[in-house]
Amino acid sequence: MVAVSVADSRIYPHETDKELKILWHRPFRLEILFVICPVLWLTIRMFLNLKEMPLKKIFIVCILIAAIGAGCSSRKESAKLVKGTPAYLLAKDLAAKLPSLDPDKNEVMISTNEFTITTGDIIQTFQDRMGTRAAQLKEINAQDLKSFMEQNAIQMGERKLFLAEAIKKKISVTPDELNKALNDQYGQGGGEEKFLEMLKTNGVAFEYFKKSIQDNVLVKKYLQEDLFKTIAASDAEIQKAYAEDKTASVRHILLLTQGKPDAEKAEIRKKIEGLLAKAKAGEDFAALAKQYSEDPGSKDSGGLIPEEFSRGRTVKPFEDAAFSVPVGQISGIVEAPYGFHILKVEGRKKETLPLDQVKTQLEEKIKRQKEIVIYESHLAKLKEKAKFSTVGFKA
Secondary structure: OOOHHHOOOOOOOOOOOHHHHOOOOOOOOOOHHHHOHHHHHHHHHHHHOOOOOOHHHHHHHHHHHHOHHHOOOOOOOOOOOOOOOHHHHHHHHHHOOOHHHOOOOOOEEEEOOOOEEEHHHHHHHHHHHHHHHHHHHHHOOHHHHHHHHHHHHHHHHHHHHHHHHHHHOOOOOOHHHHHHHHHHHHHHOOOHHHHHHHHHHOOOOHHHHHHHHHHHHHHHHHHHHHHOOOOOOOHHHHHHHHHOEEEEEEEEEEEEOOOOOHHHHHHHHHHHHHHHHHHHOOOOHHHHHHHHOOOOOOHHHOOEOOOOEEOOOOOHHHHHHHHHOOOOOEEEEEEEOOEEEEEEEEEEEEOOOOHHHHHHHHHHHHHHHHHHHHHHHHHHHHHHHHOOEEOOOOO
């Protein structure tokens, strides 16, 4: 998976599941750049069909990909790729698979009343963040490349909205905060000298990386100081959470919709309605998932998500279905940000440890769940105010 900018510390435990970018809510968190790098690389390799890479190089690649959303954060004008530059040449090569990526067209992907995001923005950002490894995009097939561009356009646009809000609120990053964040990253990379050498080896300018870290800190401060500062978990909420089922095991069928025009989404909706009718009529759910699901991480196992997951690990519509549909039964159509799902609940389990041993964990989980609701509600308001529109590809 290339669109790693969407990952956060509450990552799905099965590292090769492409759905980890589809199911999981991701507020911007600085620690995502390093905590889950080995996990992300397995997924990146799956998506790009790359050969094995030494572990010491996994770190730098994950840093660069995870920061992709920050690259155009300070630009209001869209990037027009300059002829002869690495990004322009990369775009020309990619256009052989996907004509809409022709840098001379520079098609608009996201439109708002404040900014636009074009194919040039995304490719330039990827070039800035990946350096010499940006050529790996050429190994992606046309359909996955299209999905990558669409998803990253949306994620980059959403990030720009949050950065703009942080600036409006006059939130800033102090030199000490930035240095601490950079030092944290150096520590994860074996020290400052090794870290900077890895950047240099991969042809990545330090200033680009520094700006990405600064933007991460800025958005994190905005979320914590403006949106999440009053969040708390009451004793009653903790007791209720303790009594609920702890984990769920499900199979699912996924049809992707993100970044697709309304007409195509309507067709996808009809398709999944047909699949739901077949499942409800008694057709083998696993067989349907193998044939139709667009989640490569689970389709070959009949849609079975490889490990049980707890509350707070998926977007709310998916979680609600997983923990409310009776065991052994099939859900209705579940619409989530990345597509339509049908779930079959295989089983659920309750907490077995005493409350005093898990109280802190439950409290943090409740807070995270509240963060998700606040974050998604606020993002929706920002999009509406900005007249955020996904334009998509013309051809």
